[in-house]
Amino acid sequence: MNKFIIALPIITLLALGGILYYKNSNNYLESSLTIPNDLTIYNFAQCYQNLPAITDSCKNSDAYNQAATNFNNLTSTQSDKPNSACVNYSQYFQTAFASQPLNKNNYFADCYLNDQALAIAKSNQCFYDKYFAPFYLQCTKSSAPSSSSSSSSSDSSKPKNNLTTVTFTQYAQCLQTLQYDLQPCQTSDAYYSAVSQFTDLTYPDSVKVTSDCKNYYSYLKVAHSDDLVNKNNYYQSCFLSSKVQSIAQSNDCFKTYYYNPIYTTCLGN
Known part of the structure; x- marks a missing residue:
């Protein structure tokens, strides 16, 4: 069975897609x-x-x-x-x-x-x-910008602030620097299980998406690129809730190679 590996656009394009x-x-x-x-x-x-x-x-x-x-x-x-x-x-x-x-x-x-x-x-x-x-x-x-190889997320690319002050622009700039080389552990059943549980709670089209995440996606529809990612605590309530963090803790591979870089490191945490 093909393993569904969560990819960056699920958050990047949802974050940016609400800013049209x-x-x-x-x-x-x-x-x-x-x-x-x-x-x-x-x-x-x-x-x-x-x-x-x-x-x-x-x-x-x-x-x-x-x-x-x-x-x-x-x-x-x-x-x-x-x-x-x-x-x-x-x-x-x-x-x-x-x-x-x-x-x-x-x-x-x-x-x-x-x-x-x-x-x-x-x-x-x-x-x-x-x-x-x-x-x-x-x-x-539009021509694609000249390539500047950024193979990893260096400290200089991370927000110089914390979750309360990061804007969508700063967040997207950090996400762009992340390296997504597939790790062997990302083909395991345990990783796949963590992915499935995570998307069930946080993906907007999921029948199990939480009300907090619905609030976040509603905010995205009217947000500007210089607005705060965590305005009214929407982001934190959705992606950093105790239930979501428990899912992340359930599999070290998912936590290390997906959840932490995108949902904590790039938010200055």
């Missing part, structure tokens, strides 16, 4: 779009978290909302009939590292940039200009 702000622009041509092979999931997240909020009144129109609904129905795996390419992308994303290519096997492009998705986007000028183009065109045409 969209830039006004009219001149992104999908016909010239080529997603660079070296554009990583993290590069993409860095771009979209800096897009400003849509303030134009056109976003409140029925036409905009209809386009947004149609686009979501096509691309979201939570819809009744998502595009099969989007299912492929979602499955890849859930187990990929932040350092892996955004468009591996062309999953991303096949999902969000196919003819049907483009037709929906273009059905309303406001939706296309204010949301679709900045997010799916601008941020996928």
